[in-house]
Amino acid sequence: MASDRAAFLTQMVEVLTSTVSFGERLNNMVHLLARHLKVDLALYFALDKTKETLFLNISSQGPIPPHMRVEFPLGQGVVGETAVTRKVRVVHRLQPEALSANAPLEKLHPNFHTLAAFPVADDNFLYGVLVLLDKQDRTFGAAERQSMQLAGLMLAGTLRQAIVQEEAKKRIAELSVLFEVGKALSATVELDELLERIVSTTAKVITARGAALEIIDRATGETRVSSRYGQIPAVCPALKEMFPRPAKTTGPPHFETQSVDADGRTHYCLAVPLTFKGQLQGTLCVYDKFSPNEVYLPFDPENRQLLITMAGLIVNAIENALTFQQVEDLAERNERMVQNLTVLQEISQVLLTTVQEERLLEMILQGLTLEQGLGFDRGVVLMVDEASQTLTGAKGAERAAQPSQAALPAALLSPLPQEVPVADWQIPLRPDQGALALAVLKKRPYHYQEHLKEPGLPAVLPGKLAAREFFVVPLIVKDRATGVILVDNQASGRPLESEPLNVLNMFASQAALVLENAHLYSTIEANNRELLLIRERMLESDRLAALSSLASGMAHEIRNPLVSIGGFARRISKLVEETSPLRGYVEVIQEEVTRLEKLLREILDFTGENLSYYGDHDLVKLIEDTLVLVQRDLDAANIKVVKEFAPLPRLHCDHRQIKQVFYNLFSNACQAMPHGGTLTIRTYPLEKEDGLYEAITVTDTGGGIPMEVLHNIFNPFFSTKDYGTGLGLAIAQRIVSRHYGQIEVNNEMGKGVTFLITLPVAKYCLVKDAGQNAVPASALKAPKGGRR
């Protein structure tokens, strides 16, 4: 017996430690027990996952056909009771209720007499129950029971090992999936490629037919990136709709749904959120778990857990890729900017080499169209014509068919390869005239795109200049738009990107400046030419004046003898008898003289009045000269004269006219003060915004001018007995304004009147000369008339 037992133990150890699968080992163990204990049937009931039922797992008779499947709920029958008590039980058929409680076992052994059950369990866990059935009455001895218990313990150990191993395997499988995913995610930092990998890998590891990913901007709701792989059923909800309404399940957030398509097939979808730092938020979704028999399966909790774990990895990978992309974009943009700035700097240096507008326009167009420059297909410069308020084509050019190989500065100086005729192009500066006019009016650039027609932005490029897309930037100098630059890529069809628009803007401000400089330069040149012309004309009129003065002198010399001839002829005719033939002769003389006198009158008395008597005069002397003339009136009225004369530069004026002004003012003062008073005359220099003036005030103490008169004192048709002649002040005002001066009146009722006259000092009169008040007039002096 002992050797028997030893053999059993040896065999048991061999079975349980063999290298076959745990199922096989369990099976062999059941058979070994049957053989060793010499029972008809040995069975193993395993506790299912719910831990509520024990089901027949292994039979010593071999595979279990479906109709032989037997199970016991926990606590029912000997099997169920053993599982609860974890104690060996042996039951005989004849014992009461033995059959009814264990009836299902009849199926397996219709006439068993002995039923023995013992637990397969370790200290804390029950795995199942071993059952032995035999047709004879058996009372298992202590040694047999011991063997059974030992077998149970060892089986439990083996089963635990099996479970642990199974779990380890699963863990390894999961880890290897995640490893795969990780490998896929770390293989690239290119965002597009990464997203493709994410969706394809996700679909593969979950064994889904399709997968999709979308990342949106939380603030704007705009899709940042998205990627799809495999079959995505149309009946499933869109990615955006899955969140932010999280599923109401506990545990990590996820979204699960199923929907039926038109063919009656059920589709499944499982989604988990991708949570990023900052603005972004995404969804990762898998569709329809794949199975070999063309039926789609729902996703199980393990799939869900895996997807959630993967989501974490994916978020990291995408964040890395996004950062990388940003850094790369930044670097690229910087590089382009440096390149653009270099180009702009080179162009602006070349632009500074000329002030000729035509040349500048050519260089600007070269800069716009050269491959080495800004590289647009076509460029046009239009300038604002202030007078007609239109934008007029100045020059246009197309990119050369054969790109120049020269360096940029040299290429800029070469002649335009292909000009675009734009001279007849006129756009009125009104808001309804399209982007070009608007660029000037609003002083901002426009990016015109045919498919993005802004309201009120008609395409206005005429005929062959029509373009589907163009940039127009204003040329702005000192906050004033002087023109526009228009560029397009119509010929090649390349799209215009917003970055060149910035560069173009910078270029335009440079171009605007040099064009304005050129314009100013040409204006100065034109002004110089005009000045020269005026100077020539003045010299010419000087000559004419001299000639006319000579003619006038001669004419005067003729007049005196004519008067004598005519006068004596008249006397003779009175003395000659009416019948005398002399009478006729004398009358001829008389008539001829009259005719000549008439001719002289027409020539002299008319033209003579137009001669002016301009010269450089000392104003104080003119005042003193005039005072002499009114001295009689002043004395007669007992008027005291107070003079406050400051030294003044010489005044370029018609001295006779200026004296007339003073004469009129002094006469008026005399009339205003018939019973005596004070006439105060002051002169002083006066600095105004537009230069130096000589100021003269004439103040009387005549009690002032009545208000109703004051308004009319300069009116030539107004006269009053009380004050002046009326015409006098009107003449004075006319003379002063002819000298580009002003006459003002300051009336103090009850006291008197002050007239203020300001006369501009010609620039050349200010040039000081040693010992003299001022140098005489230069060559610019106005023509002189006759002399007294």
Added chain:
Amino acid sequence: MKKILVADDEMSIRLLYSEELKEEGYEVYLAANGREALEIVEKIPLDLVILDIKMPEMDGIEALRQIKERRPDLPVLLSTAYGEYRQDFATWASDEYLVKSSDLEDLKAMVKRYLKE
């Protein structure tokens, strides 16, 4: 008999004027320049002066100024070949300004008007 001074540097004019004025019944004195005219004004209680402007030694305008200084009441008629001196306000001190003409009717009428009373 009213006394008239005619001052003119041209002898033919002096002759013409004196003949015509004598015919009108005036006593006529003659001067060839302003200085001579002033001498006569000092000596003779004249009733009217006819002054040429452009004369040697002293021109009519200066003579006018001095005559008016001495005899402000004495009417002075300027008779000149130059119409444009009318603009020279210094001539405004004269009582009349006449441009010389071979027809002396205007001059005579004017003289008559001044010597009426």
